[in-house]
Amino acid sequence: MGDKKKQKLQPNQQRYQAFQQKREIKRPIFKNCIKAFLIGGLICLIGQLISTFYIYQFNFTEKTAGNPTVATLIFITMLLTGFGIYDRIAQFAGAGSAVPVTGFGNAVISSAIEYRSEGFILGVGSNMLKLAGPVIVYGVFSAFIVAIIKTILTQWGGF
Amino acid sequence: MLKGHQSWIFENRPSILSTGTVGGPFEAKGKIPEAFDILHEDMWINQDSWEKAQQKMLEEAIQTTLKKGRIEKENVEFLIAGDLINQMTPTSFAASTSSIPFLGTFSACATSMESLALAASIINAKGANYILCAASSHNAATEKQFRYPTEYGGQKPPTSQWTVTGAGCALVAQNGNGPSITSATIGKVTDMGMTDPFNMGGAMAIAAADTIEAHFRDMQIDPSYYDLIITGDLGHVGREVSLDLLHDRNIPIDADKYVDCGIAIYREDQPVLAGGSGAACSAIVTYGHFLQEVMKGNLKRILVAATGSLHSTLSIQQKDPIPCIAHAVSIEARGEHI
Incomplete structure (x- = not known):
């Protein structure tokens, strides 16, 4: 893809892009990975603590504690997003705060807040899933594909 | 004229x-x-x-x-x-x-x-x-x-x-005691095939360099004519790229005399990454800051080359490159122009 795109460029465009790239500030990928690992891990640790709390205080089992834990994490995310803190954490953490369920929550909540000025139906209603929608579409789609593969393998593969 | x-x-x-x-x-x-x-x-x-x-x-x-x-x-x-x-x-x-x-x-x-x-x-x-x-x-x-x-x-x-x-x-x-506008150069739209909307400074740098070069060519003057050459909102990346481009084209601009509104407006410790941008950036910094310096007499002649990237969210989604432009206006203290 990258090479194909480059071939379409004129020689002067290629020269300029190479010239520009040399002076571009690079993303600190290694540092970002470490930060994402630490913050992502921290969010998961908090999730585990909440989960353990539900199991020991409210008679949930390890299996059923998942739902209230996710709900609690999303509630905390809602507060952090509403008070304008989550995007600051995210600028530091990157994928660390985008990948866990809190990132999904933030995508929905921030859109809902932003489009409030356009009304509840065509504003909040139709834009709320603008960022999170693709996650749902391709999440369901890939689950479907994986389920078909699994069915084929278990039915006819003899596992 | x-x-x-x-x-x-x-x-x-x-x-x-x-x-x-x-x-x-x-x-x-x-x-x-x-x-x-x-x-x-x-x-x-x-x-x-x-x-x-x-x-x-x-x-x-x-x-x-x-x-x-x-x-x-x-x-x-x-x-x-x-x-x-x-x-x-x-x-x-x-x-x-x-x-x-x-x-x-x-x-x-x-x-x-x-x-x-x-x-x-x-x-x-x-x-x-x-x-x-x-x-x-x-x-x-x-x-x-x-x-x-x-x-x-x-x-x-x-x-x-x-x-x-x-x-x-x-x-x-028409007349007044304020600084006078002596000349302007209208820029061409440049397209260098840049597609990253998170690097507009890098995309716009060539537009700034082109317009500044055209200004000196058309006016038959060299950079020493101006006390300060000000770019709109190139940020750290675009400023460096455009300055190096101009040096490559044998336009000897002093790095100290080449400033950017996007860098001038915020402090280094503010979380603005490469610098400020937006339509208000060059307007505020030029009118509110550099023009006041001209009126105080600290600067005699300035060239302001504001830069713009002309993409839309639609053009970015459809993988089109970012077209860029720069327009330059020369402002001089009263009585300083030739």
């Missing part, structure tokens, strides 16, 4: 009578808070949408300019202004409340200098006595339209820039 391929000389020396600048809370904490006539504590400015807040700031900038210039708005013939929001509605609404005959201009973040060049040209040809030219932008309104919701947690790369919240306005007149 046309000079060279793409430049105008204003032999009647239109002058900038007064200016008005408005900023938001983040700008108040920046490097040049004294450049603003009005600073707001709140991003909403008591309005119920970001777009209305932007409109309000533009209205305030216009009113301040008129007040400082001691001109009634009925005496102003035209308002030339623009912004970044779809179909420039904040500017149109502000134009409607001010009820001054209105010309809308769009060159993204180069709108400020496009408006100033056109105003000077009309004044020079005696097409008007007074013209207001303005540009505005609002960080949250721009983020919402071009990027993600304001509170969305997406990590931005170090090449991305922070849109300035504010508005800048200038009143151009």
Whole structure:
């Protein structure tokens, strides 16, 4: 893809892009990975603590504690997003705060807040899933594909 | 009068009578808070949408300019202004409340200098006595339209820039004691196949270099003519790229005399990554800061090359490159021009 795109460029465009790239500030990928690992891990640790709390205080089992834990994490995310803190954490953490369920929550909540000025139906209603929608579409789609593969393998593969 | 391929000389020396600048809370904490006539504590400015807040700031900038210039708005013939929001509605609404005959201009973040060049040209040809030219932008309104919701947690790369919240306005007149507008160079749209909207400085650098080069060629002068060459909102990346490009083309600009509004407006410890951007950036820093330096006598001649990237969210989604432009206007202290 990258090479194909480059071939379409004129020689002067290629020269300029190479010239520009040399002076571009690079993303600190290694540092970002470490930060994402630490913050992502921290969010998961908090999730585990909440989960353990539900199991020991409210008679949930390890299996059923998942739902209230996710709900609690999303509630905390809602507060952090509403008070304008989550995007600051995210600028530091990157994928660390985008990948866990809190990132999904933030995508929905921030859109809902932003489009409030356009009304509840065509504003909040139709834009709320603008960022999170693709996650749902391709999440369901890939689950479907994986389920078909699994069915084929278990039915006819003899596992 | 046309000079060279793409430049105008204003032999009647239109002058900038007064200016008005408005900023938001983040700008108040920046490097040049004294450049603003009005600073707001709140991003909403008591309005119920970001777009209305932007409109309000533009209205305030216009009113301040008129007040400082001691001109009634009925005496102003035209308002030339623009912004970044779809179909420039904040500017149109502000134009409607001010009820001054209105010309809308769009060159993204180069709108400020496009408006100033056109105003000077009309004044020079005696097409008007007074013209207001303005540009505005609002960080949250721009983020919402071009990027993600304001509170969305997406990590931005170090090449991305922070849109300035504010508005800048200038009143151009036939004569007066203010600094005069002596020439302007209208830029060509450049397309270097750059597609990353988080690196606009890198994309716009060539437009700035092209226009500055064209200005020196058309005017038959060299960079030493100016005390300061000011670019609009290239940020750290674009400033370096454009300066190296100009050096490569044998235009000897002193690095100390080559400044950028996007770098000048915020302090280094503010989380703006590569620097400031937005239509208001070059308008505020030029009118509120550098023009004041000209009036104080610290600077005699400046060239302001505002840069704009002309993409839309649609063109980015459809994988089109970012077209860029730069317009340059030369401002000189009264009595300094040749």
